[in-house]
Amino acid sequence: DAKTTQPNSMESNEEEPVHLPCNHSTISGTDYIHWYRQLPSQGPEYVIHGLTSNVNNRMASLAIAEDRKSSTLILHRATLRDAAVYYCILRVLVGSGGGADGLTFGKGTHLIIQP
Amino acid sequence: DVKVTQSSRYLVKRTGEKVFLECVQDMDHENMFWYRQDPGLGLRLIYFSYDVKMKEKGDIPEGYSVSREKKERFSLILESASTNQTSMYLCASAGASSYEQYFGPGTRLTVT
Numbered sequence: 004d005a006k007t008t009q010p011n012s013m014e015s016n017e018e019e020p021v022h023l024p025c026n027h028s029t030i031s032g033t034d035y036i037h038w039y040r041q042l043p044s045q046g047p048e049y050v051i052h053g054l055t056s057n058v059n060n061r062m063a064s065l066a067i068a069e070d071r072k073s074s075t076l077i078l079h080r081a082t083l084r085d086a087a088v089y090y091c092i093l094r095v096l097v098g099s100g101g102g103a104d105g106l107t108f109g110k111g112t113h114l115i116i117q118p
Numbered sequence: 119d120v121k122v123t124q125s126s127r128y129l130v131k132r133t134g135e136k137v138f139l140e141c142v143q144d145m146d147h148e149n150m151f152w153y154r155q156d157p158g159l160g161l162r163l164i165y166f167s168y169d170v171k172m173k174e175k176g177d178i179p180e181g182y183s184v185s186r187e188k189k190e191r192f193s194l195i196l197e198s199a200s201t202n203q204t205s206m207y208l209c210a211s212a213g214a215s216s217y218e219q220y221f222g223p224g225t226r227l228t229v230t
């Protein structure tokens with residue numbers, strides 16, 4: 004399986020943008036890039052996903068490098084409630100059994116937000 | 119608002135006891151999953167189910183079994199709990215072709 008590499012931790016100030024990097028140099032053409040996050044004492048929650056183009060939703064933006072070997076999750080204005088562990092994972096195309104595939108999380112990036 | 123609920127947030131059991139962890143989702147999802155999460159090991163898939171009465175082994179099924187008699191309910195069973203099964207257990211559900219899994223709050227199980 005293609006692997007991802009993320010920094011162990013990052014720190015940012017409240018109300019500033021946060022850029023969380025992820026390297027996935029062995030990504031294949033059928034892999035989507037997904038991000039989940041896990042707040043303290045809670046289950047993981049979906050953040051965003053993309054294939055080639057940059058993506059935006061109400062939670063975040065995802066910037067994908069042209070060669071797809073790396074991506075960046077962008078939180079435009081971090082709040083204290085964004086303090087969590089962020090996981091970048093690769094998944095096969097939806098419709099290729101994607102719904103029934105289990106997720107595999109590594110260690111992720113522990114994001115610390117300073118007030 | 120979508121919801122996945124788990125029967126307990128915290129559970130303490132003795133070695134050798136039979137343990138049932140229940141998960142219920144209200145989204146009419148076909149797929150349901152059981153994971154365990156341990157420090158340094160990340161999230162690992164134990165079992166999943168893609169339909170009522172159907173189940174598939176994940177990466178670490180040994181020592182566990184599952185039951186799915188109704189679409190909304192997926193149970194994880196530890197036939198004879200052991201101390202190495204002390205962990206955070208997470209249930210999730212997903213639609214048939216959905217890219218997104220919805221997780222419950224987790225059950226922290228301690229086996230003494």
